[in-house]
Amino acid sequence: MASGLEGTFKDYKNNWSCGSLDEWREHLADTETTHRGVTKCVTCGADVDFIWTGKLKNGKTYPDVLCEECKNQ
């Protein structure tokens, strides 16, 4: 766990911080991070509780997630 990070956006796990959302998005695209929360399935719109780990390449600060049903189709 890092400390002393000065930027507005902080990744304590990877000891990294930055001052802008664009830089944060780049970081999420370059570094594996874990996202957790609730969202809508991008295919059917069902509510999804998710934990997702990976490099976020969609230019957003959160992943696009499929529900189990759509994932299995």
Added chain:
Amino acid sequence: MTNFVEHTPTIDGSQVKAGKHTGLKEDSWINGYVTVIKNVGKPDEQILCKDKHNLLTTDGRDFFHAQVYTNTSAGTQGANYIALTTDSTGADAADTTLPSEITTGGLERAVATTITHVDDSNTTTLVKTYTASATHTAVQMSGTFNAASVGILAHEAVFTSVTLVSSDTLQVTWTLTLG
């Protein structure tokens, strides 16, 4: 920003300099950035604001302290309801309500449909996509609340005024940092 330096004489006449440079800007620990897009993915997509810094209200700051530090019972609903208004007076830290908040026509206050946090980071994202079911003229400010009605107004941000007609969408994304 606080910069405080105290010069204290010692018994031998030299001085000890005790300094406190916190280097903190106002609201540097709780920030919000708003992106608002009309008709995402459609030919007439329009970005109304991108990554615009929000205003943390006075009540919002008190709310976060209560949620995190002073509550003596389990925490309550987070500030993850998103609301819109046509009010043109701008964001104000003293606001406790969103003036002229829209309550009908598809743009009424609603809990964010995407609520996510990046583990081991200080960042959370809230997203809500509204679909207008009536015409709304000059929609131009958003706020976050901790309840479906009334509640505490935590953040406010102004964006480029936009008119929506029925079936237009408005995607509001709040990216929030705390800590």
